[in-house]
Amino acid sequence: MYSKQSKGDDLTNILQVTRLCKTYGMGDAAVQALRNVSFSMRKGEFAAIVGASGSGKSTLLHCIGGLDRPTSGEILLNGKDVLSMSDQQRTIFRRRHIGFVFQSFQLIPELTVEQNIVFPLLLDYRRPEQRDVEEMLDILGLSHRRNHLPGQLSGGQQQRTAIGRALITKPALILADEPTGNLDSASSRDVMELLHAASRQYSQTILMITHNTGLTACADRVLQVSDGVLNDLGGTQDETLS
């Protein structure tokens, strides 16, 4: 399904965020969650966002994913202006071009592992290619659990299923919000390896929020959000963050 690419083969910007602002409330009660945030990501890049609680990390991720509307600014994903789309267009765009991985997995409890993985394709009324599904299950190490319901899985297996769901449409961007937040260390390692593999081997662009500074070691870039202001800390996580 995914062909191996070496990092840096394609230097085009997949994501371009320009002067993004988000303000909650009005007047005296107004809170500026994001202040003129600008950055870009190239294809295959794996970036981590760090920051204290309430700093604006999740708001940034939600705005990029089209789950929330910023007050101002511009978001270009694959050259498309996400914010100028209608609600319906944005939904379909999200379904086809953005993959989400949530801290609390957010799997559909009534669907099996396999059904959960192909869920975005089913929403698009597309018939999943069985070969692709088999390959995905194999990559995720869930072939033997394909017919299990989320309630019958461990946290790590549930998060791997969620990653499978995010990858199945071959999206331009994967947004992961604390993907290891609810997992033990072994499962966290598994999940990070999967994300890392997706980024390295399949040139998947990934933007991940984490509280765990240890996990930023896998990332190509680290972005820090503090009081709504984004600072690009540059290359792979260094000692300053540890």
Place this chain on the structure above:
Amino acid sequence: MKHFLELIPLSAKAHRRQHRMTLFCIALAVFLVTSIFSMADMELRSQKIKALQDYGNWHIMLKHIDEESAGRIALRPDVAASSWYNVLNYRLNDAYAVNGHRAVVCGIEEGFLSDIMQIALAEGSFPAEEGQAILTQNAKDSLGVALGDTVALHTPSGAVCNLTISGFGADTILSAKTDAVCILLPTDAFRTLYSAAAQNELSDSDLVYYVQFKEQVNIPACIRELKEQYGLADDDIAQNAALLGVMGFGRDSYMLGLYGAAAILFVFVLTAGVLMIASSINSSIAQRTAFFGMLRCIGADRRQTMRFVRLEALFWCRIAIPAGALAGVIFTWFLCAVLRLLSGKYFADLPLFGISTVGIAMGILVGLLTVMIAAQAPAKKAASVPPLTAVSGNAYTPVPVRHAANTSRIKIPAALGLHHAVQNRKNLILMAGSFAVSIVLFLGFSPLVNFMNCAVTPLQPYAPDVSILSADNTCMVPFAYKDRLHSLEGVKSVYGRKFAYDISAQVYPAQISSVRSSTPGSASSGDSYQKNIMLLSYDAIQFNWVDEHRWASDQRALEQVAKDVQEGFVLAAYSPTSSVGAGDRIETALGDLTVCGMLNRCPYNSDPNTAVLVCSEALFTELTGAEDYTILDIKLRADVPKETIDAIRAMTVDGLSFSDSRPGNQEVKGAYYAFAVFIYGFLAVIALIAACNIVNSISLSAASRTTQYGAMRAVGMSTAQMTQMIAAEAGAYALSGIIAGCLIGLPLHALLWRLLIAPRWQLPWQLPLSAIAAITAVVLLSCAAAVHGPAKRLKARSIVDALSCE
């Protein structure tokens, strides 16, 4: 904050939106009960008005008592009013006449008109001098007299009594229907006339004493006392059963049935209310598990938690109960307005803005009762939340899923929706059960519509407003009158019938007549039988009604009879006592007749030994030679001018008489509307329960899955797909509810049919297709509305907000 329970109003303020649905449910339950009891109260009031109008404001009527006893009764402290009442020639069999018009003579006291019959004089006053009398209003037109004129009353004995008119009273149904003049004389004057009449042994006269008791008096006890005191037999005391019935003293089966129906409905509504409120409070508790875990965590014990939930429910009552009661009162006003709009004259005394204390009191009582019952289970549920829940942050744990949704055959939104509905059997049973309760209620009470149609006959299409009829029932109303009447202003339609009575006939039943026709002379006369027949003709208008209302057993037979000129084709009116049926051949002196079909509704009664046959006008003339009518019925427009009535009346000369059915029709209409508004009001309220319950249930179900829907939207589910998913879930509940409701409701319908209708009218039970269709439509429309609300709310809610809804 001095007490932990003071948290309740603060929490209510913070979760205003979340609690809105529970408030609505409580208000709805109160509204329903207030409406039902207020409607029952209004029905009783309208029945009382009807009873007062029909029979007068008296409670008992005493016979065979002397003047002295009557005087003593009048002085009793529990008696509000009393009056002697005497009547001569009530059945118009005797030759009492005023200026050639038949007359009924009544002897009354002044209080009889004002207190007992509550009739105000249209003109003039009660006779103050000897030789004065009051006449009914119709006398003014038929006799052409005015106040102060003198009329001569001729009695059967040949005596003539000159009376001066002191006033005009309202027409009675009798005077309007028969066009007879009613003369009201003071008791003393009447008695002079009566003693003269008594010598001629008039059996149609009587002396009775009407008694009206004061309010709040125990009437049955008073009756027992009077019987003992004056040695009265049961036959000597007649009771105004209709009035005593609505006052709760009677044993009138209709009123007892009404109370019984209200009691059953009350239990059903209470059940529906408890189910509805319990499900709402349950959902509210389920969504706040973490909050109750926190309460337990910081030291609240189980009892305190239960107290918190119960008091919280009562706190909601503070707003919901007055709102529900107010809505119930407004709804009742609306129904009263409908009644007055339908029959303003009949319901003139029904208060437009009447307040039913009983209705409001019951609404409040039931509101509190349902909330207390409904809060029990959720309170226990909240108390059983482990304190660990608050620490783990696992706020809302959905029911564990056992089977995966089937996505291979059904599209994903529908598959998920169906799975949401059926995955939890207990929830499905509860949801389908709550839908089914409303359907069972609707089906259970729909036999009352049939009961109404049987018991309270609506005004039939053939009911005329006025008629010209032959006084001796012969065909003597000129045929030419039909056109003349048509040309009068305000006349809507004119239709006539010709009658031939007591025709001796030999009936050959169908199987014999067929043998007979194939082999003439083979049937013996012993196989046939003798029967008297009454032949009457219908004109085109009447045949059209038969056709429109499907009163004929066979459409072809109807066409044959309507067009027949000389073949002898007739329709036989169905009667349980007549064996004449379709295919029978009837030999009469007028000619041979063939019964082509049956007529299942015919307004003309005959004695049980007489068969009623209907033929065309042409055939009637062919058989009897009679061109003219026995009766010409006239339907009038509402704005008919008085001149038209005068002109019609003027046509009734030489053995013809005039009959005005309008007052009687008004009464029939009024009675029907009162019952219809009550029954359909009930059914509408039940349908409303169904609709609100469905909307509420679907909304709560959708609200409980907000986070899941948020996740689905985050990974690309569109609003339309989300709507399809909720619609599939609602559809599954509706379908299972309809099936369960019909499975329970239909046997209940059949049972009530057997109890209410079958014994009295011998009608076989029929599948209530229209009721099923109506409630199914209500359920499906409510489902559509139920889906729209949550879908709209979820769409308006941001995905981020939905995801963090826990």
